[in-house]
Amino acid sequence: MIINPTRSQKIENGQVFFKGFRGACFYKVEHLVLIGMVVSERRLLVRFFQIGSVLALAGSIHVLTLLLPWYTVRADNVSTSVLSGYLLPETLSLSVAGGVLAGLSLLATSFSQRPMSVRTVLVVFSLIGGVLAMVSPLYLGFVRVPALNVSGEPGIGFFVALFSAIVILALGGVALLTRPRVVEIPYQSYGGVSGATVSSTQPMETTSFEVVGEVEEGVVCPICYTSVEAENAVRCSSCGVIFHSGCLDAYVNINGTCPNCGRAVV
Template sequence: MLVTGTDVRDALVRLIRVGSLIAVLGAIHVLTLLLDWASLLNDNVVVRGIQGFVLSWSFTLSILAGLLAGGAGVLASLSSNVKVLRFTVPALALGGAALAILSPLYVILHQLPSLEVQFKPEVGAIAALFTGVAMAGGGFISAVIGFVALRPSPSPSQVPIMAYTPSQVPAVEYETGTVTSYEEPSLSREEEVFEELLRQEESAVEVRDSQAERAAVGPQAVQPPRAQAASMECAICGDQIPASALKTCGSCGAPMHRECVETWRDIGGRCPNCGAPLG
């Protein structure tokens, strides 16, 4: 499936939203350090609560998890390098999620039992574990967006070349006396595209001839080239192109936004119309 400029733009928007959600979850995870992660018991009676920041391991792991989650959110919001976003945002998010999950599990399953005291988990440890799992989900979603929606364009050998090649469908003969008839082969997809390009080229020639005739008769209100360019549609995103933002393919002349070309260059750098490298 060919990735279009609109698909890339939508994927980047979704990645920014997921990155922001991961950063918020990281901040919430750090705030759980202020809650009681466990309560010490004496004959099943609560003696005192232990907050998360009091325990060295939980404090260190949770702070690192929050920093990694915040880094994923900042990078997703500020960076425009698609290649960096595809790998870095999921890596930071999943790394932060791993530390966020490890922090309460280590305290509850190892650190407190090693002290040989009676205790019971409290809401702070449960909230920390929940935010870690949610961060892992966000990291997985960002990985899907990066490796599916923002995958690079196909290599030149995989880009279909729109060239006219007569279909080699064998003719079907119908013998009726001395008359032999042949069934006309149906047009393939490549031939339909080629015929459409020919019609567009003929229409462009007719427009140029009409403008030349009007210029020969006398000065007319002919639309300037820059105004014509302003009504063109971008070959990447399909939106109208202002004259100040126009950029064309050096091979086939397809019009595109300058911003679309910059983003498109990061995921393959080839013209969506002819497959030629974009300069």
């Protein structure tokens, strides 16, 4: 699409700004795509902040499971011992590292306004932290306990630690699958004429305005929605709609077109 500026448009740094009666919207022309990423990026940052918050919560829960009994071991038929996660340096280091990495992902959502940067940090921290958190209870159950030549059974801390690690990994997958969507923000001019359809391939039709001698009772200006009197009334030569002269001058100075039919004013 080729968009050339008119009196109703302005180009700055590759962006085309359309100013209209109902407000102002902008379109960024890049790779032949109209991109309106303002709303989409904000929603994406909110989504990543929510994911980071749950990641921090899951990481905190995983670290707290170190205080719970992870394994109950029996050296014989009489004596039993309870192993908590913090008693072994390996499980303590792995769980703390995994929980801290999951918690740090929340900071990334607070200090960066770039969705792709936040997404990358979330994915990397959550996946690495989730793997470390997952290895910690598995290392105890399948490496250290068998090495002691004792029998035993996992405790509640083992399963909570394992579940929290799975949650961290799952949230990393959610962040990985969350991608920005291209949102087109249409420019609406009065009468439903879209400003995004302006093209240089076809010349724009022109119109002019003339002073109205008499105005029927009940005629309303479509710009300010108040009644029009004969002393300040003008009519579009193309569509025949009557406006206040002051309202029309202000609109034409900004847009350069008729508020109703969209033709260029000459």
